[in-house]
């Protein structure tokens with residue numbers, strides 16, 4: 524395949540994000556006995572480093588799992604959001620919108 | 624128009640920030656039944672990723688809305704603050720203040 | 724004066740950080756009726772975007788003040804910590820420690 | 824020794840992270856009278872700037888210690904996670920995975 528490097532990285536970044544978030548959501552559902560949506564909420568609020576305090580891991584297993592998964596997830600999500608914002612502002616939309 | 628690329632990006636960044644924050648504030652006012660100022664407070668505390676825990680979305684609709692809007696808002700606001708701080712320190716004020 | 728640009732920026736960054744944090748601490752002492760140490764604690768926990776939830780602005784005036792000062796402080800402090808960590812790792816200590 | 828600069832920085836970064844986190848964990852164990860695991864949890868939740876609000880320093884000594892250690896730890900950990908994510912996506916894994 525002859526896919527440009529920018530697209531390869533984007534695909535890899537999206538795949539890494541999906542794997543990490545999926546693992547976290549399924550892990551917290553099992554370890555913390557949460558519904559899918561509650562586990563998704565706790566995962567996103569954790570990896571975004573918001574930590575409202577309405578939900579957090581309370582079991583020993585859930586906290587040990589979080590000590591690995593949350594920093595990894597936060598690293599990837601912060602990187603993905605940062606590069607997306609940078610790309611959006613510096614490369615693409617600003618030029619396209621301006622040309623109209 | 625012949626506006627320099629730096630200004631175009633600044634205009635686009637400010638517009639994107641305003642649209643995202645405005646959408647979040649109006650959305651939380653409707654979905655979470657909040658006053659304008661409470662919704663603004665919850666939005667800023669969320670997109671800054673502070674999450675004091677005094678206010679957070681509690682309805683299912685508000686939490687689903689937050690799962691989309693807060694990461695987008697956090698990405699843009701973090702980028703805007705980071706580039707502003709970088710520009711402030713590296714390019715402009717330090718030189719101007721020094722020359723006085 | 725013939726001070727290298729790197730030092731000028733460092734001085735400016737430290738001055739900007741001190742002015743913003745000082746303004747925040749004094750402002751919260753007055754608006755939220757806090758002791759110096761409690762105001763310093765709330766300011767640092769806020770601009771670091773930790774937001775433990777033990778202390779946050781509760782008056783209307785304090786919250787309006789926070790909406791301006793906390794994003795500015797967070798932008799400068801995050802930038803200062805990021806550039807310090809980068810400089811520490813990439814330029815200075817790693818080489819000096821290694822040469823011993 | 825003839826170790827490439829990239830590895831030197833990685834070793835230095837890991838050592839600095841270990842020293843800062845170790846100091847924080849031991850310090851909070853002593854000052855806040857916490858078990859090892861509770862202190863590790865509070866340290867990671869603090870330096871990741873999540874701040875769930877389930878645990879935070881409550882003694883004067885613990886809060887003063889946190890005012891120094893948490894910003895330093897957050898700076899190093901954020902830098903380490905950011906450069907790791909960047910390296911993972913831009914340099915290494917994406918190419919290796921792709922070549923298979």
Ligand SMILES: [K+]
Nearest residue numbers: 572672772872
């Ligand atoms: K945060």
Ligand SMILES: [K+]
Nearest residue numbers: 574674774874
């Ligand atoms: K928080």
